[in-house]
Amino acid sequence: MPTPASTGNSPGQLLRELLRDRPATLSTLFLLLLVFAAILAPFVAPHDPATQALRARLEPPFWLAGGSLDHILGTDNLGRDVLSRIIYGARTSLTVGLSVVAIAGTFGVTIGLVAAYVGGRVDSFVMSWVDTQLSFPDLLLALTVLTVLGSSPTTVVVILSIGGWMVFARMTRGIVKSTRNEGYVEAAELVGCSIPRIIFVHILPNLAAPLSTLLILEFARIVLAEAALSFLGMGIQPPATSWGLDIAVGKDHIFGAWWLVTFPGAAIALTILSANLLAAWVRTTADPQEREKRFARSAAGRQMRAARRVEA
Amino acid sequence: MTAPLLELDDLVVTFTTRRGRIEAVRGVSLAVRPGETLGIVGESGSGKSVTMQAVMGVVDSPGAVEHGDISWRGRSLLAREGEAADIRGRDIAMVFQDAMTSLDPLFSIGTQIGEVLARHRGVTGAAARARTIELLELVGIANPGPRLHYLPHQFSGGMRQRIMIAMALAAEPALLIADEPTTALDVTVQAQIVDLLIELRDRLGLAIVLVTHDLGLVAELCDRVAVMYAGRIVETADVWSLFDAPAHPYTAGLLKATPAIDDLPERLETIEGSPPDPSDLPSGCAFRLRCPRADAACASAPPLTHPAAGRDLLCWHPEPLPIAASPEAAHV
Amino acid sequence: MSSVPLLRPDAAPLVEARGLSVSYAVPRAAFWQQKPAPFRAVEGIDFSIGHGETLGIVGESGSGKSTIGRALLGRVPLSAGSARFRGEDISGLSGGAMRRTRRHIQAVMQDPYASLNPRMRVTDIIAEPLVVHGIARGAEARARVDELLDLVGLPPDAGQRHPGTFSGGQRQRIGIARALAMEPAFIVADEPVSALDVSVRAQIVNLFRDLQEKLGVSYLFIAHDLAIVRHVSHRIAVVYAGRIVEMSARDDLYTTPIHPYTQALLDAVPVPDPRKRRTGRATVRGELGAIPAAGCRFAPRCPLASEQCRREAPPLLERAPGHRAACWNA
Structure with missing residues (x-):
């Protein structure tokens, strides 16, 4: 009789497996760091991100001549601390x-x-709707709407959600359709399970991964x-901060103060890279x-590696 | 006795998995001689398919040949990779269970057979076309000329299996390995494919290794049988004496549990329990927990014995063999 | 099989199919083309199954044998004819009525690996019918599951484990336990042993027979393996291209087959004995392909086919007591 096989999905085991994969580990650490920075921003940021200090304009990072440990990553054209702005960003x-992922995902x-x-018809209607919306460039749509309605964080979230739900719909439809053909779903139907029970107990768990x-x-x-x-x-409009906003400001000083675009840019790049590696x-x-x-x-x-160690 | 074509010597194939190291093939030795048909019988997880994948050099990651040797006409296939790639596919060809997934759906059958001809025989152009038609006729596809540009899905399951066989024969192999070649087919079609294999064997002098779980097919087609259980060959014998007097309790149980169509439908005899989990095999004889003859001795690995001519056996307590049963005499 | 409860001629059948037909709509190849005629998966199927009886359905892939089972389970609508269970027409049932009937008609599925939800514990799988029909839950359901596990020969601790930790044969036992949970009168078993290893197949075949003796349940046993069908059935129907071509008591079919297709099937099965190798080549050529528009559907492959066969479909007629066949020339 076969022994109960460990499914290998206990949190401890997953963690061990994650730690064995170096890129994924580093990505997770970076994303965690980002989350902590975001939550604890008022405590970890050395300065207020919006406080201007015109006498300390365009100070370089601390390791360059003219830099100071007070502003580790330097200051921008209004003397605001770059590091603090990245943390608040x-x-x-x-x-x-x-927010967008939560709203678009649920919908x-x-x-x-x-x-x-x-x-049937509902399916083909929904899928044509998805195709139609996917064929429309979403940034253009966002720009148009934001120009007309004016910009606010809520509007940004709403507009990005409207442009982001289609992939979720498409994936869910695909998985649900294929899972419905699984033997155990058919068995559940034969046993007499209600539709909600089939959906929530038998089909949706397959969606998790x-x-x-x-x-x-x-x-x-x-x-x-x-x-x-x-x-x-x-x-996002000033005085609120955002990495994109910082880069926009920094591009005017790109030759004199490279750090204004580099650090927010690096933050964006690392976030995207980490998310992709983790995915x-x-x-x-x-x-x-x-x-x-x-x-x-x-x-x-x-x-x-062990063999090499033995040889050495 | 003629020198064997294919020889496996103490072959061990392992898979590294999260649940630990799994030995799928645990020291298999066998030989296939020219023109002979060897049946390899086993259940799922017995290692019969993995053994043949190792012969063809197509063991998938995370599996690997860990120990032992595979040789073709006395020369190791594992030692020289470049030459081995030529031998595999040319001298040893393989037919799989599912012809639909083994044929490329995007290329016509003419192109796919032509590719084998070009790669292994250096035949191209009009000569290749003529040879392809010849091969398709050989495997019983009527009027093949106009069908050369058909795609695999335009043929029925049995036809596809015939095309797979034609493709395997294109390189003029000396040995054809057929892994469950008829399992996906209906009985009436299976009978036609079996007829074809017998005809090809007799006409071309092919050696065939038939990997199957179906003892009926083995009885129909094979000269010699190797029974695999949990990664080992537990019994080898010629087909007559194996069916007459199985020596290993597993072979005996398998024969009793296989209902024949002309049997009186009394209660079927069974083998207790289930095939073992390859990652958690019992010590000693892997069959001992299901074996009616097992005792304390079976906890240590049984030795290889030769209870009769041409018979190899791995068992401490074999079924009693009838004395001096001449297999040839029994046949007539 | 001495303890075979024979069908009492006076007793009303448990399940009855009369002219049962199922056809599937064929999508047109392009929108400007005419809609093609529907594909007739099965046509004019007549049979009845008594209490405690097993009807074996034998056929090759594409013969429509699974469709017959699906029709009785209410998975596909009938295009003509009727299916009755205890005298009640179940072909048109929907919603609540269907759910009530479903309690008495259960299914054992072919693939024991796919048919159990890998995320659920075995107890929850077997108890699911009890829970969804509101018959038992909690401790009561668990007690019933323990009984069922014992009945199908699984250890009592099996309930706490997930299906992934069981072998194929054990999983099929779980599937059978689930089907038995509602104490059904009738079970449709579609190729229930074809995915299992040879050494385990015999165990499950025996289990089917033991359960029938103990519980008096009736089976529709669908399979392509003639040897297995012989071991579980009381009567057998051979299906070809959606029609019954021959039907008889179990042993008559094997000893005196009438229809050339049945004969070909029996000839084609390899016997596990080298002394009984088939002599000569297979008599039936080709494969189940397109169904001819008229006449006998087996005619394109039949060695006996005549002009009449290509013109007129042969009726299923009684040739011997309880032995019916549909052939002009046999």
Whole structure:
């Protein structure tokens, strides 16, 4: 009789597996750092991000001549502390990113579920709607609406949500449709389960893994979109801070004060990169076959390193 | 006795998984001689398919050949990679269970067979076309000329299996490995494919390794049988004496549990329990927990014995063999 | 099989199919084309199943044998004919009535790996029918599950585990326990052992028979393996291209097959004995392909086919007591 196989999905085991994957570990650490910075911004930021100090304008980072430890990453054209602005900017990016992903995700999953389960005309109507909206450039849509309605953080979130739900709907529909053909869903129908029970007990749990991958990827895309809108002046408005806004300000000083665009830019890049690496890890972990292959690769790597140590 | 074509010597194939190291093949030795048909019988997880994947060099990650040797006409396939790639596919060809997934859906069958001809026989152009038509006729596809540009999905399941066989034969192999070649087919179609394999064997002098779980197919087609259980060959014998007098309790149980169509439908005899989990095999003989003849001795690994001519056995307590049963005499 | 409860001729059948037909709409290839005629998956199927009886349905893939089972389970609508359970027409049932009937008609599915939700514990899987029909929950349901586990030969601790930790045969036992939870009178088993290993197949076949003796349940046992069907059925129907071509008591079919297709099927099955190798080549050529517009559907492959076969479909007629076949020339 086979022994109960460990499914390998206990939190401890997942953590160990994450720690074995260096890029994924570093990405997670960076994202966690970002979350902490955003939550604890008033305590960790050395300065108020909006306080101007015109005498301390365009100070370089501390390791360059003229820099000081007071402003580790230097100051901008109004003498505001770059590091503090990045920390507060993380707040904006995370808030916008998470809100949009939450709203678009909930809406998209619901619509996709309905389309897949009702099928027929409802399905083809919803899917044509998705296709139509996907074919429209969403940044253009956002710019148009923001120009007409005026910009506020809420408007930004709403407009990005309107442009972001379709991928969730499409993925949910696909997964629900294929899961409905699974033997155990048919068995549940034969047993006489009600439709809500079939959806919530038998079908939706299959959505967890792909949905988390997509949520992370979409989060990255939204962070980028918010930065782009703010850069174009249609997103977050001063005195609030945003990485995109900072880059917009910094571009006027790009030759004299490179640090104004570099550091917020790096923050954006690292956030996107981390999110993508983490999403890749989640996707591999959710696929049993890929997961075994990754394990075999890392096991082979460990063996090789151990052999080299013995030789040395 | 002629020199064997294919020889496996103490082959071990392992898979590294999160649940630990799994030995799928645990020291398999066997030989296939020219023109002979060897059946490899086993249940899922017995390692029969993995053994043949190792022969063809297509063991998927995370699996790897860890120990032992595979040789073709006395030369190791594992030692020289470049040459081995030529031998595999040319001298040893393989037919899989599912022809639909083994044929490329995007290319016509003519192109796919032509590719084998070009790669392994250096035949191209009009000669290749003529040869392809010849091959398709050989496997019983009527009027093949106009159908060369058909895509795989335009054929029925049985036809696709015939095309797979034609493709395997294109390189003029000496050995054809057929892994469950008829499992996906209906019985009436299976009978046609079996007829084809017998005809090809007799006409071309092919050696065939038939990997299957179906003892009926083995009885129909094979000269010699190797029974695999949990990664080991537990019994090898010629087909007549194996079905007459199985020596290993697993072989005996398998034969009793296989209902024949002309059997009186009394209660089926069964083998207790389930095939073992390859990651958690019992010590000693892997069959001992299901075996009616097992005792304390079976906790240590059974030795390889030769209770009769041409028979190899891994068992401490074999079923009693009838004395001097001449297999040839029994046949007539 | 001495304890076979024979169908009492006077007793009303438990399940009855009369002219049961199912057809599927075929989507048109392009929107300007005419809608093609629907695909007739099964047509004019007649049979009845008594209490405690097993009807075996044998056929090749694409023969429509699974469709018959699906029709009885209410998974596909009938295009003609009727299906009755205890005299009540169940083909048109929907909603609540369907759910009530469903309590008495259960299914064992082919693939024991796919048919159990990998995320649920075995107890919850087996108890699911009890819970959704409001029959038992909590401790009561658990007690019933323990009984069922024992009945199908699983250890009592099996309930706490997930399906992934069981072998194929054990999973099929779980599937059978789930089907039995509602104490159904009738079980549709579609290829319930074809995904199992040879050594385990016999165990499950025996389990089906034991349960029938103990519980008096009736089966529709759908399979392609003629040897297995012989071991579980009282009567057997051979299906070809959506029609019953031959139907008889179990042993008559094997000893005196009438229809050339049945004969070909029996000839084609390899016997696990090298002394009984098939002699000569397979008599039936080709494969189940497009259904001919008129006449006998087996005619394109039949060695006996005549002009009449291509013109007129043969009726299913009684050739011997309880032995019906549909062939002009046999």
